[in-house]
Amino acid sequence: MLDDPELIEMKRKANTQSLKEMAMLLRGGSRLIWIAPSGGRDRPDPTNGEWFLAPFGPYSVDNIKGLLTILAHQVEKEMGEKRVISFHGTNLSVAPEISFSETTAACESPEKAKDAHSKAVYISVNEQYNVPKFAIHDKKGLEASTHKVSLSQPWN
Structure with a gap:
């Protein structure tokens, strides 16, 4: 996001738009979405x-946490981007819960906690x-x- 300073604000707004659309999908229920953390x-x-x-970027993980709690996000502008779609097998994995308080108990600041x-x-x-x-490989x-x-x- 920071690679071109002139595009930072436009990218930030595009990210906000994406988060809003994902929140709308999740609110509708019965959805599975992929987020690149x-x-x-x-x-x-x-x-x-x-x-x-x-x-993973702490900012991205924070956004995902907010999205999963269905927070409202403000949107001002859209930015289009070409996406290449291809077919691949799917793997669904459910890991044990990761407790924020347990993983950050020894951290001295909010920034260090987010990083941890x-x-x-x-x-x-x-x-x-x-x-x-x-x-597979x-x-x-x-x-x-x-x-x-x-x-x-399960199908075998």
Whole structure:
């Protein structure tokens, strides 16, 4: 977001618009949406072409928390952006709850607390993300399960 100072305000407004639209979807119920908590779209590693999770931004994690509590956001302007859609398999993973108070108990400031919480969420999502990745790419199937992440295919 900060790569071009002249676009910061326009990007901020576009993000606000996106958050408002996601909140409307969630209010309607029966919706599953994907949010990139790293503050941008997932991208492949340029060295090997594998997709990876970028570190989560505290601002993005905070926005997601707010969205999940269905906060109202103000919108002033839209910004269009080309999106490339492609087909991929889907993995749904539900991790244990991450307590904000537990992950931030030793933090001395709100900023450090947000950073610590974002890091804890990132570590958990990375664990949930990597197990299915290894199951597919290393051809381990359900044997890729770990003590923290158990894979299953209910239709088999």
